[in-house]
Amino acid sequence: MHEVDVIVIGAGAAGISAAQRLAPRCSVKVLEARERVGGRAWTVDHSGVPLDLGCGWLHSADENEWADVATMLGFAIDPTPPPWSRRSHQLNFSATDQEAFSDAWDRFDKRIAEAARALPDRPAAELLEPGVRWNALLDALSTYINGVELERLSVHDFFRYHNTGVNWRVARGYGALIHAFAAGLDIALNSPVTLIDHSGEHVSVTTPRGTLTARAVVVTVPPTLIADETLRFIPALPDKVTAAAALPLGIADKVFLRLDNPDDLPVQTRLFGATDRTATGSYHLRPFGAPMIEGYFGGELARRLEAEDGFAPFAIDQLVALLGGDMRKRLHPIAASAWQRDPFARGSYSYARVGCSDLRTVLAAPVDDRLFFAGEACSINDFSTAHGGYRTGVKAAEQALAALQPVRA
Ligand SMILES: Cc1cc2nc3c(=O)[nH]c(=O)nc-3n(C[C@H](O)[C@H](O)[C@H](O)COP(=O)(O)OP(=O)(O)OC[C@H]3O[C@@H](n4cnc5c(N)ncnc54)[C@H](O)[C@@H]3O)c2cc1C
Numbered sequence: 001m002h003e004v005d006v007i008v009i010g011a012g013a014a015g016i017s018a019a020q021r022l023a024p025r026c027s028v029k030v031l032e033a034r035e036r037v038g039g040r041a042w043t044v045d046h047s048g049v050p051l052d053l054g055c056g057w058l059h060s061a062d063e064n065e066w067a068d069v070a071t072m073l074g075f076a077i078d079p080t081p082p083p084w085s086r087r088s089h090q091l092n093f094s095a096t097d098q099e100a101f102s103d104a105w106d107r108f109d110k111r112i113a114e115a116a117r118a119l120p121d122r123p124a125a126e127l128l129e130p131g132v133r134w135n136a137l138l139d140a141l142s143t144y145i146n147g148v149e150l151e152r153l154s155v156h157d158f159f160r161y162h163n164t165g166v167n168w169r170v171a172r173g174y175g176a177l178i179h180a181f182a183a184g185l186d187i188a189l190n191s192p193v194t195l196i197d198h199s200g201e202h203v204s205v206t207t208p209r210g211t212l213t214a215r216a217v218v219v220t221v222p223p224t225l226i227a228d229e230t231l232r233f234i235p236a237l238p239d240k241v242t243a244a245a246a247l248p249l250g251i252a253d254k255v256f257l258r259l260d261n262p263d264d265l266p267v268q269t270r271l272f273g274a275t276d277r278t279a280t281g282s283y284h285l286r287p288f289g290a291p292m293i294e295g296y297f298g299g300e301l302a303r304r305l306e307a308e309d310g311f312a313p314f315a316i317d318q319l320v321a322l323l324g325g326d327m328r329k330r331l332h333p334i335a336a337s338a339w340q341r342d343p344f345a346r347g348s349y350s351y352a353r354v355g356c357s358d359l360r361t362v363l364a365a366p367v368d369d370r371l372f373f374a375g376e377a378c379s380i381n382d383f384s385t386a387h388g389g390y391r392t393g394v395k396a397a398e399q400a401l402a403a404l405q406p407v408r409a
Pocket residue numbers: 009010011012013014015031032033034037038039040041053054055056057058059191192193194220221222225230231252253254337339344345347348349374375376377383384385386387389
């Protein structure tokens with residue numbers, strides 16, 4: 001006898017959306033490794049101010065299902081355009097330089113589109129114009145967007161990403177919204193799955209708390225855990241391990257600094273720590289108008305600063321150099337993420353190694369119509385996002401329901 005129809009492994013954006021689709025139609029149990037739901041969507045509270053340590057922006061918001069969930073659950077949406085779509089602080093980046101940088105980005109983007117139509121795939125760094133002053137800052141943008149520098153970024157994969165250019169926020173936090181959407185589901189926390197045995201009539205799933213059987217399983221863990229076989233399959237699934245290893249998670253991290261006497265700084269404005277290097281933070285001044293600065297770091301810089309617990313000191317040094325010595329007294333670290341160190345993420349969002357974009361389809365492919373796969377890394381066009389997680393979760397749930405159907409009828 002199986003104990004439930006479907007086990008969903010992981011309660012992040014993909015697992016929660018899969019389970020919500022399944023729950024009215026069959027019995028479903030969610031097994032989550034951490035002591036909380038949400039995965040890489042995680043809002044923490046600081047004296048009543050919500051801070052998103054993971055996803056913060058409803059990307060492609062005009063067609064993002066999480067915006068509909070927000071409306072359904074009564075979460076207010078803030079449609080203020082993001083700082084990266086408006087003029088940055090001119091302190092170290094004049095309006096003329098910002099226009100020159102924006103032109104350099106547009107030219108780079110066009111070369112990506114041309115190169116994406118050709119074989120073989122190439123690292124995006126090969127498309128930089130030699131000697132252009134803005135190359136380091138273009139590289140820094142790649143670390144924020146993709147979690148890796150351009151030399152490791154696949155042109156084919158980057159080009160496939162779908163972006164409507166509309167970005168909104170959830171006032172109470174994107175993580176809080178995804179957490180709220182889990183209400184009513186049967187979720188076992190502190191239940192890291194180590195083994196999925198699909199050799200028998202039913203699939204059995206092992207955690208340190210015991211073994212559970214089901215007719216089908218939806219796996220939504222990040223690819224890092226499949227690649228290093230923290231989560232193992234019997235019989236083994238070497239194609240999944242190969243695909244997951246080709247879709248690692250890049251690194252992006254945030255630091256939040258409380259700011260005393262904030263009025264001399266503009267609200268909702270971006271300030272680059274430097275414009276002449278890849279290893280720089282990008283600072284969002286006074287997000288939502290709050291007395292706060294949110295720093296964003298990506299790629300190798302984020303990897304190094306995580307290892308040193310160094311986000312706040314690095315950010316404060318950069319901000320003091322730009323805004324003056326009294327900033328050191330006015331800035332107070334309140335929270336920082338460390339996604340690379342997190343044992344149930346081991347990174348921030350997926351990128352494809354050069355030549356490996358198609359392996360997202362291999363990672364997503366069902367096995368024997370009873371193992372189904374979801375999570376942002378499984379999405380060809382919406383990878384690296386919470387709505388990519390949502391869409392792959394719903395798709396895997398539909399596949400599982402279709403597979404269960406003939407027996408249930
Ligand atoms: C700093 C940062 C900023 C971001 N900004 C944005 C943004 O602005 N907009 C956006 O759309 N996206 C953003 N993202 C990406 C977004 O957060 C993720 O793409 C999305 O949350 C991934 O959802 P998922 O369900 O695929 O994976 P996850 O959220 O990682 O969920 C997987 C779940 O599986 C669990 N798990 C892992 N191993 C096991 C196991 N062995 N057994 C049981 N459970 C297990 C994990 O604990 C987790 O809960 C950001 C991410 C980071 C880190």
